[in-house]
Amino acid sequence: MAATLHVLRPQTPPLAGFLRLGHTGHRKLADLHAAGRFPFKRIVVDAAHFGEQRDLVKTLKAAGCEIVLDPNAAEMATAGRYGSSSLQKLAWSNPDRPWEPSDFGRHRNHDLARAVALFAIEAGVHAVLAPTHLIEAGATAWRAVDLRLCEALRHELDQAGGREIEIDYQLITTAAVLKDAKLRDGLAADIADLPIANVWLRVSGFGATATGAGTRTFVESVRPLHVMERALIVDMAGGFAGLATMAHGAVAGISHGVGQKESFKASDWNKPPSGGGGAGARTYVPELDRYFKEDQMAAIYAARGRSRFSCNDGSCCPLGAEDMFENAHGHFIRQRHLQIEDMSGTPETRRSEQFLLKHLDPAIRSARFGAKLKIEDQKVADAVNAAKVRMIRLRDALADLDSKGQPATRSPATIFRGGTKGISAVLGR
Numbered sequence: 359m360a361a362t363l364h365v366l367r368p369q370t371p372p373l374a375g376f377l378r379l380g381h382t383g384h385r386k387l388a389d390l391h392a393a394g395r396f397p398f399k400r401i402v403v404d405a406a407h408f409g410e411q412r413d414l415v416k417t418l419k420a421a422g423c424e425i426v427l428d429p430n431a432a433e434m435a436t437a438g439r440y441g442s443s444s445l446q447k448l449a450w451s452n453p454d455r456p457w458e459p460s461d462f463g464r465h466r467n468h469d470l471a472r473a474v475a476l477f478a479i480e481a482g483v484h485a486v487l488a489p490t491h492l493i494e495a496g497a498t499a500w501r502a503v504d505l506r507l508c509e510a511l512r513h514e515l516d517q518a519g520g521r522e523i524e525i526d527y528q529l530i531t532t533a534a535v536l537k538d539a540k541l542r543d544g545l546a547a548d549i550a551d552l553p554i555a556n557v558w559l560r561v562s563g564f565g566a567t568a569t570g571a572g573t574r575t576f577v578e579s580v581r582p583l584h585v586m587e588r589a590l591i592v593d594m595a596g597g598f599a600g601l602a603t604m605a606h607g608a609v610a611g612i613s614h615g616v617g618q619k620e621s622f623k624a625s626d627w628n629k630p631p632s633g634g635g636g637a638g639a640r641t642y643v644p645e646l647d648r649y650f651k652e653d654q655m656a657a658i659y660a661a662r663g664r665s666r667f668s669c670n671d672g673s674c675c676p677l678g679a680e681d682m683f684e685n686a687h688g689h690f691i692r693q694r695h696l697q698i699e700d701m702s703g704t705p706e707t708r709r710s711e712q713f714l715l716k717h718l719d720p721a722i723r724s725a726r727f728g729a730k731l732k733i734e735d736q737k738v739a740d741a742v743n744a745a746k747v748r749m750i751r752l753r754d755a756l757a758d759l760d761s762k763g764q765p766a767t768r769s770p771a772t773i774f775r776g777g778t779k780g781i782s783a784v785l786g787r
Contacts (some may be wrong), residue, residue, distance in 0.1 A: 371771035373604050373702040374611030375695060376400040376426065376591065379414070380618045381407050381444070386687040387616075388414045391421070395688050397695040399776055400424045402487075402613055405477060406433075406444035415481070424484050424776035429474045431457075431489030431507075432530050435500070436627035449473040450489070459491075459499040464506065471510035472518070479520040484775040486511070487558060488527045492624055495534045495541065505548055512553040524555040524775065528593070532562045532624065533572070536579035543582065550586040556772055557586060558593045559609070565621020566597030566614070566647075569748065570755030573599045577759065580608040584767040591772065596620030596694075598647045598718060598749065602756055605701055605713035607768035612698075616687050617642070617649060641686040643667055644693050645724035646745040650738075652683050657738040661731035666724055669693075706768060710760045714753065722749050 377398040379387065384407075390396045391414070401423050403415055408427075419425050431450065433439040440456040450473040452461075462470070470489060478486040488508040491500035508527060515523050527549055535541055549557060564576050576592075580603070583590060589610045592603050596614040603609045614620040617640060640649040645667055650658075658667055659679065668678040674692045675681035682689050697717060704712045725746035733739040 370703065370705050371610070373698055374400055374589075374591065374772040374774075375698040376402050376593075376611060376613035377691065378402040378428075378594075378613055378615040378619045379404070379407070379411055380615035382618070383616055383687060384411045384414050387691075388417065390685075390688050390691070391417060395692070398423070398691060399774070400426070400611075402426045402428055403481075403483075404428050404430055404444075405448055405474075406430045406442075408477075408481060409447070419482065419776075422776050424774060425482070426526065427478050427481060427483040427486040428528075429477070429487065429489045431470070431474075432491045432528070433627065435491050438626070438628045438630050442630075449477070457491075459503050462503045462507070467503070467506045467510045468514065471507055472514045475511055475514035475518050475520055478515065478523055479518055483523060484777075485524040485526050485555065486515075488525050488552075488554065490528045490530055492562075492627075493529070493531045493535060493545070494624070495532065495538055498541070501545070501548070505552065508552050508554065525553065526556040526558055526591070527552060527554045527588075528558045528560060530560045533564065533575065533579070536561060537575065539582070542579070546583050546586050550588070554588065556589045556591055556611075557583070558591045558613070559583075560593040560622050561595075562622055562624035564592075564599070565595045566599060567621060567748070568595075568597075568599035570751035570753070573602050573752060574755040574759050577603055577606045577608040581765060581767060584769060587770060589772040590769040594619045594622040598721070598752060601697055601701065601717065602713060602752070604698075605709045606756070606759065607706065607709070607765050610769040610771050616690050639683060639686065641682045642690040642693065644697075645721050646728065646742060647721060647749060648741070648745050650741075654735070654738045654741070655679065655683075657733050657735040658728065658731065658742065661733045663728055663731050663733075666727055671696075707764055710756070714757060714760065718749065718753050718756070722746065722753060725749055 375398060401418050403411055405427055415425060430445060434445055434451055435457040437456055445451050446453055450470045474489055488511060490504040493501055512525055564572060591611040591613055592600060592609045593613045595612055600612040604612060640651050642649050664679060669675035669682050669689055675689055701709050701713060728742040729746045
């Protein structure tokens with residue numbers, strides 16, 4: 359009998375999409391999950407909002423989702439956020455003033471770490487983001503404190519019965535730090551020795567509206583961090599800019615919310631929280647890579663742009679434009695999930711090309727069409743044209759980067775940590 363030859367193809371490392379529950383909209387997400395329209399399997403919940411989102415977290419974990427806890431420690435060291443009522447509920451907050459590096463001797467490290475560890479165990483999460491703080495060029499006092507906090511958190515988790523809970527390190531910093539080879543490489547060397555799984559990058563000035571030059575700089579600045587041999591996840595980064603970081607192998611995952619936490623500016627931490635309710639209802643238009651209010655879309659539709667900019671995915675928005683606004687959360691997470699899944703299923707060496715040809719180029723064609731429409735509302739017309747210009751510049755920068763050949767290194771893939779084992783007593787209430 360002739361032997362059967364089996365050709366084994368290398369498995370394509372998956373990409374990861376983490377959805378932040380944010381501070382608003384969790385009830386809409388709960389409705390989507392109940393309707394079987396919640397495709398994300400990796401979730402990030404803020405400790406500051408865990409109380410009101412407890413039931414949703416319980417449901418998502420029971421469904422097999424991976425739950426990651428953000429202890430919101432960085433916000434507690436900022437003038438504009440430390441005193442917010444949501445943060446003050448947490449045992450590791452300071453009611454009098456923002457935390458400072460000098461507040462954290464070794465004893466205090468364990469006080470904070472113990473409080474975070476007990477919260478994470480009681481919450482029944484799979485992983486917790488290390489309680490780190492903003493590292494800026496010329497102001498790195500938090501650096502040593504954060505490293506000790508991370509080690510203390512691992513110790514406290516193990517001691518309190520949370521040995522199975524992993525720690526992901528948050529590197530919260532600026533583009534200037536990432537571009538500073540000496541500082542960046544020193545941070546990477548420090549982090550590589552910590553008891554952690556993944557490394558999250560939250561970079562001030564980078565996110566959904568990043569420019570082409572800014573996105574390319576981010577990709578090139580992050581690649582040297584691959585020496586840590588940890589999966590990299592870019593946090594608070596949405597839009598085509600966020601997707602591009604995965605397509606070009608800089609990171610293995612992105613994290614953001616629905617219409618919030620899609621970009622990060624450290625300067626915003628010096629402002630009081632907005633409350634999240636003033637922006638009005640908006641929906642995401644993939645072809646323009648931005649959100650629009652209903653009256654803005656009406657101005658585009660009036661100029662005969664309906665067929666181009668309404669959702670034509672029947673499984674997402676059967677009624678097109680009407681569904682886009684009535685179920686804006688569902689529309690956004692389905693379209694973002696499809697974008698991530700398409701790239702995740704593409705071989706690594708073809709992902710950047712796939713992103714450019716299948717995602718960015720068609721969007722630019724639509725944006726060019728939109729820019730030619732006779733939109734009566736000049737502000738809307740300017741917004742459409744600005745979207746076109748930004749995407750063209752993004753495409754030009756990334757196409758040139760792609761032309762340089764395949765990168766020497768890529769971020770390792772994340773390992774999915776979801777499951778239904780060990781749901782805590784708190785989540786079972």
